[in-house]
Amino acid sequence: NAGVMQNPRHLVRRRGQEARLRCSPMKGHSHVYWYRQLPEEGLKFMVYLQKENIIDESGMPKERFSAEFPKEGPSILRIQQVVRGDSAAYFCASSPLGQGTNTGELFFGEGSRLTVL
Amino acid sequence: AQSVAQPEDQVNVAEGNPLTVKCTYSVSGNPYLFWYVQYPNRGLQFLLKYITGDNLVKGSYGFEAEFNKSQTSFHLKKPSALVSDSALYFCAVRGPYGNNRLAFGKGNQVVVIP
Numbered sequence: 001n002a003g004v005m006q007n008p009r010h011l012v013r014r015r016g017q018e019a020r021l022r023c024s025p026m027k028g029h030s031h032v033y034w035y036r037q038l039p040e041e042g043l044k045f046m047v048y049l050q051k052e053n054i055i056d057e058s059g060m061p062k063e064r065f066s067a068e069f070p071k072e073g074p075s076i077l078r079i080q081q082v083v084r085g086d087s088a089a090y091f092c093a094s095s096p097l098g099q100g101t102n103t104g105e106l107f108f109g110e111g112s113r114l115t116v117l
Numbered sequence: 118a119q120s121v122a123q124p125e126d127q128v129n130v131a132e133g134n135p136l137t138v139k140c141t142y143s144v145s146g147n148p149y150l151f152w153y154v155q156y157p158n159r160g161l162q163f164l165l166k167y168i169t170g171d172n173l174v175k176g177s178y179g180f181e182a183e184f185n186k187s188q189t190s191f192h193l194k195k196p197s198a199l200v201s202d203s204a205l206y207f208c209a210v211r212g213p214y215g216n217n218r219l220a221f222g223k224g225n226q227v228v229v230i231p
């Protein structure tokens with residue numbers, strides 16, 4: 001089974017450009033989570049999505065950031081008008097379990113490392 | 118809100134010695150607890166979890182963790198550390214209600230000295 005696939009692995013953008021990060025969950029998983037990792041800050045939750053629905057976006061910055069998980073295709077985390085502070089590793093995780101059920105672990109991708117010049 | 122504290126930035130241990138990485142948590146209700154490991158420039162790999170049952174949980178690569186409800190702790194342990202265990206270790210928690218998102222600690226860098 002293929003794991004969680006993220007691309008690109010590395011992305012360089014200049015200030016003001018847009019960044020699009022893609023995540024394909026594991027086969028059979030319909031729940032996707034995005035986390036951001038900054039040096040010495042650990043992983044910060046950003047957003048939790050199911051197919052065509054945003055379930056929890058409490059960790060998303062109010063401006064410039066958006067996420068989607070369409071019926072067909074990967075989940076996309078979009079950052080508009082990037083600034084240097086957006087430089088980080090962005091991790092996607094997936095799970096087969098839904099809200100209110102017993103938990104299982106999250107399965108993580110290798111991450112997308114964004115550098116803003 | 119759920120949260121995790123990993124009080125030490127770095128843990129240094131000699132190869133062959135016991136390894137302990139500390140974690141305390143805060144959550145409403147019974148906790149679901151996890152440990153993950155991250156190698157340089159890689160994603161997080163699942164090590165073990167506690168949901169219910171025996172307080173001592175055994176996981177991958179010889180790691181184990183002990184759930185202590187009175188101390189709200191879930192320390193990760195390995196009886197004999199290997200150089201290849203050098204990595205970043207994350208503790209995570211979620212509560213029994215709501216969605217499945219995990220709250221992570223800031224991570225502990227483990228350095229095993231040959």
